[in-house]
Amino acid sequence: MRDAIPALKSHHPGKDILAETPAYDLIELFFFAYRDFVSDPDRILDEYGFGRAHHRVLHFVSRNPGLTIAELLDILRITKQSLNRVLKELIEKDFIESRMGTSDRRQRLLFATPQGRELALKLAKLQTRRIMRALSGMEPEAKDAVSRYLLSLIDPNDSAHVKHLVFGSEET
Incomplete structure (x- = not known):
């Protein structure tokens, strides 16, 4: 390893987790890693007036063309109301398009537009760079x-x- 890190506090598998002291070291490392992991995309998203919810929607729609609203709600575990607000903005700004289902015309299938795929890829490359480093x-x-x-x-x-x-x- 590049730099030695202090030994993490011992957590023994099999012991009653609730009886142990909370794993503050791991919790805090996870918090700081997540903070920095999303900071690169946050700066770019801000230029578009978008936030993290927009990023998540754009990411999964771009990676799964033809995703249904129901499938996206299941992935993100957010309310339909929250999704509708974010989705409406992404559609209005031409990052995502909604098409009627072929077998069920009530179904809405989501696709990233070329502009949406480009932004999703740009954000993924930023996060990939951090992961690979x-x-x-x-x-x-x-x-x-x-x-x-x-x-x-x-x-x-x-x-x-x-x-x-x-x-x-x-x-896996």
């Missing part, structure tokens, strides 16, 4: 370990769905 000083297996760790933070009832969404199958 973090992984660069680690062993080659680190990406797999980080992926397993992040997947283990996801609620067990949702992990298969997330694996499918992220990796395209139930396997």
Whole structure:
């Protein structure tokens, strides 16, 4: 590793987690990592008058062309009202388009416009740069370990769905 970090406080698997002292070190590292991970896109999104909700919608619609409103609500776990406000802005500013479903005309399918795909890619490249910089000083297996760790933070009832969404199958 590049720089030695202080030993993280011991957390023993199998012990009653509620009886232990909270993992403040890991909680705080996660907080600061997330803060900086979203800071790069935040600056660019601000130029468009967009926020993090716009980023999440644009990201998942761009990565999953033809995503339905219901599927997007399931991914983001936000209210329909919150999604409608953000989606309306993205559609009005020509970053996303909504099309009628082919088999069910009541269904709305979402697609990123060329401008939307370009912005989504620009934001993803910023975050990829930060991730790759973090992984660069680690062993080659680190990406797999980080992926397993992040997947283990996801609620067990949702992990298969997330694996499918992220990796395209139930396997990692």
